[in-house]
Amino acid sequence: MSKELLNALDALETEKGIKKEVIIDALEQALVSAYKKNYGQAQNVKVTFDAKRGDIKVFAVKEVVNEVLDSCLEVSLSDALEINRAYEIGDTIDFEVTPRDFGRIAAQTAKQVIMQRVREEERQMIYNQYSRYENEIMTGEVERRDSRYVYVNLGNVEAVLSKRDQVPGEVYNSHDRIKVYVYKVVDPNENQNAEQNEEEGKKKRRNRGPQVYVSRSHPDLLKRMFENEVPEIFDGTVEIKSIAREAGDRAKIAVYSDQEGIDPIGTCVGPRGERVKAIVEELNGEKMDIVEWSEDPSEYIKAALKPAEILEVRFDREDDHACTVVVPDTQLSLAIGKRGQNARLAAHLTGYKIDIKSESNMEELDRQSEEEPEENFELPETEDVETEDVISIEDIEADNE
Known part of the structure; x- marks a missing residue:
């Protein structure tokens, strides 16, 4: 089992990028719990795993004292000095207590720990990847839908598009490729903590992993689209001050530029309306009113x-x-x-x-x-x-x- 376990740890580090030290630390903690469960004691027990040979050993940690009151937790100074003349009162000594049949328990525990760690690391890697895309646009493929969500495949994760985030009138069929706005990515660890008092909900969260929420109706989807289509918005020459949107029907965008000679509206519309036309087509004909923002409230309202x-x-x-x-x-x-x-x-x-x-x-x-x-x-x-x-x-x- 030792050789097989070492090979498994090496493979995980190579293929999944999960460091051996992380799994070994978790394994040692899990084996302490397994020893306590099967042998009835663990308050002074530690388990060590030899990363080179793959050996697993259990030690009872005892404190050196003058008078022994609990032989499970303490060892007399005279006995300690027989082991090593350097021991003093207050020192601790490790006594190996590895049971003969502990290898079977260790193998089962190792399998469970590795599987759990692999799942956790994969979820965390996915979260780290997609959290960078929060508040950005991504292109995904519609996979399926149910009464609550449309599920969009973004590559390594399945994002959810709720009813309120869908555009009225849009139909999402399997294999359709759509642009979506990533407005929230939930850490899998936060998922578990948020529902720690709801066992059933907690299990569902663990199985699902990091949750990515996307939208087609969010006003910031429009903002990101204009940034992609209009270089002057991306570099800050023209600024989007405000957006009001009724998704699928009509939107108003207030733009502004403090640089002389720059027409913010004309810049956003583009030559022959090509820039705004590309956005309108992506949003299936949603009308766009682009107006100029003004510090004068009267002019702005007009x-x-x-x-x-x-x-x-x-x-x-x-x-x-x-x-x-x-x-x-x-x-x-x-x-x-x-x-x-x-x-x-x-x-x-x-x-x-x-x-x-x-x-x-x-x-x-x-x-x-x-x-x-x-x-x-x-x-x-x-x-x-x-x-x-x-x-x-x-x-x-x-x-x-």
Whole structure:
């Protein structure tokens, strides 16, 4: 068994890159537990493995004392001096206690330890490999799907694509090659610790190993695609300030450049729209609105609501991140967008709560405000203006729900 074990350790180090010292250390610890289980004592026992000859020996470690109270743990000074005249009180002496049949136990334990270590090292190697790709794009092949996930083969690991990370309307068939965004890689050791009180869940985690989560709907997928297609974004000449995305349908991207002579929008669109076209094709026709970011909130909001024409942006005095946008009567539907999408994306892009009102309705509200008596300059709290031309983000989202 000794020769076979040494050969196995050498093969593991060569083929799997698992150092012999790591397995030997784990093996010695496991053999102590095996000795305790089979022979009823191990509090003062240690097991050594000879890495050159492959011999396994068990030693009882005893402390040198004047008076022996427990012969399993202690040895008298007089007996110790018979072994070696250099021993003193407090020293420890190893006495070999290797059982005759310990080789069989050692062989079984060695097999279990090696298999466990191989699995752990392989999982850790996979984690180390794919953790480097966290927050990056990878290309994988769809393997299968079930009620919860689409499973994507990334090479050495099977990543999971949950329903919320899928793009509505996209169909994922076996052997399809797709680009995915790796947004989380979970360490297998963290998996075990997180579920240490749930035995069944813990076993599943151990069998599964490191878990890689990928997405097709994440806004940062779009950001990485633009970095790949637009060199000026990759090198920092043009910066993506914000992204608002409704995956599979439409997205708005705010870009900026502080260098004179650089058109950030034109740079992202590319000659004849080739750069943005490549991204649109990869995302199966998802529409892209590229707008220029501005330090001026009013200008930024106007840009975010394009292609609608904006007449005025009024900011709420009581809420720093709320405003009312006034548009021509003919532009109201365009500003709001189909099912409120344009207004909703603009709000997410800018971080402002946006109310959109038509020009005629705004004039009516201003007139009513001017007609109020000076002593009653505040509108009654219970009074609401009802008109089909006044639409807010909250109304839109409530209708959608």
